[in-house]
Amino acid sequence: MKKKVITLGEVMMRLSTVVHERFLQADQFNIVYGGAEANVAVSLAQWGLETYHVTAFPDHDLSRAAIQYLRQVGIKTDYVYQSEGRLGLYFLENGAMQRASKIIYDRFDSAFAKFDASQVNWDSVFDGADWFHWTGITPALSQSAADMTLAALKVASSKGLMISGDVNYRRNLWQYGKGPLEVMPELIRYTSIIVAGLADFENCMDIQADDYEQACIQAKKDFPQIKYITTTERDSISASENGLSGLLWNGQVLLSSKKYQMTHIVDRVGGGDAYMAGLIYGLLHLSDQDALEFGVAASVLKHSILGDANLVSLEEVKSLVRGEHVGKLLR
Numbered sequence: 001m002k003k004k005v006i007t008l009g010e011v012m013m014r015l016s017t018v019v020h021e022r023f024l025q026a027d028q029f030n031i032v033y034g035g036a037e038a039n040v041a042v043s044l045a046q047w048g049l050e051t052y053h054v055t056a057f058p059d060h061d062l063s064r065a066a067i068q069y070l071r072q073v074g075i076k077t078d079y080v081y082q083s084e085g086r087l088g089l090y091f092l093e094n095g096a097m098q099r100a101s102k103i104i105y106d107r108f109d110s111a112f113a114k115f116d117a118s119q120v121n122w123d124s125v126f127d128g129a130d131w132f133h134w135t136g137i138t139p140a141l142s143q144s145a146a147d148m149t150l151a152a153l154k155v156a157s158s159k160g161l162m163i164s165g166d167v168n169y170r171r172n173l174w175q176y177g178k179g180p181l182e183v184m185p186e187l188i189r190y191t192s193i194i195v196a197g198l199a200d201f202e203n204c205m206d207i208q209a210d211d212y213e214q215a216c217i218q219a220k221k222d223f224p225q226i227k228y229i230t231t232t233e234r235d236s237i238s239a240s241e242n243g244l245s246g247l248l249w250n251g252q253v254l255l256s257s258k259k260y261q262m263t264h265i266v267d268r269v270g271g272g273d274a275y276m277a278g279l280i281y282g283l284l285h286l287s288d289q290d291a292l293e294f295g296v297a298a299s300v301l302k303h304s305i306l307g308d309a310n311l312v313s314l315e316e317v318k319s320l321v322r323g324e325h326v327g328k329l330l331r
Contacts, residue, residue: 003284005044005131008054008152009037009138010112011066012088014308020096033066034308036135039270042309043277045074052076054125056083056115063087073309079125085111092269095239113141117148122155131280132156135166136204139183140173146183153190165191166276167200180204193228195276216249227251232275240265246296250288257296265303274302274310278317297321
């Protein structure tokens, strides 16, 4: 039977400058839709999993365009709701060579941030599900979004789902009177797999360490239900060339992946979401080491694709893991 995955989070309209234009040069923008959690769902839908995304939109045509996009990429929209507020936006200036990329967010007071989730029947949402994925972006948006995340986590945990959380500390998002250390630890206590770098450990879990494995060991002591902790390591040579590898701590050993050198990057936004999706798929179907390699390979391929989402097939990821057909013309 197909594995069923639930994701929760805001979907925004992304407006990107054409090619590598600067904001100051732009007189038009390319539009796509995306959000960290929805990006994960897109990948998993491409790989044959049954994915549902829980979110809320205002009632207008741009929202309907976003919903149509979710359906086109295979995500089920049974749990998409209407709410008062606006559609969140973000603007992207794609860097090149030594010039960094830039993002400007315009998402405050969005329909999702204001959404009253009391109308969501979480028992129904998680019925028959295998996995729930959330990120630290959602509870950073508003008190209602934090409450919604906690309510979802309690039900998902009670039903025995595997739960993954990308801690994803974003300092500029926490603007409603609560800090991450007041909110995130309670959410993490329900989470089986966390994505966290050293800064995330400090800012969201109050764990200070210079060594990643030691930080993982301390996190396990503080949050005993954690089964895996993971992160990616990125060497930013320029906006166009990065090195990428991954780490996965499974409670016993710290596993390392192959390192990829990515030149001529097309779009790095969503690379972390592609990694998370790959890891979820891998942990559902593969060994720990193979899951890690699958996740990193999926992220590498995302860097070749415009937009937020990783529109690659299962076989394309597997081929990269095996080192086959790399950069070839396939006829």
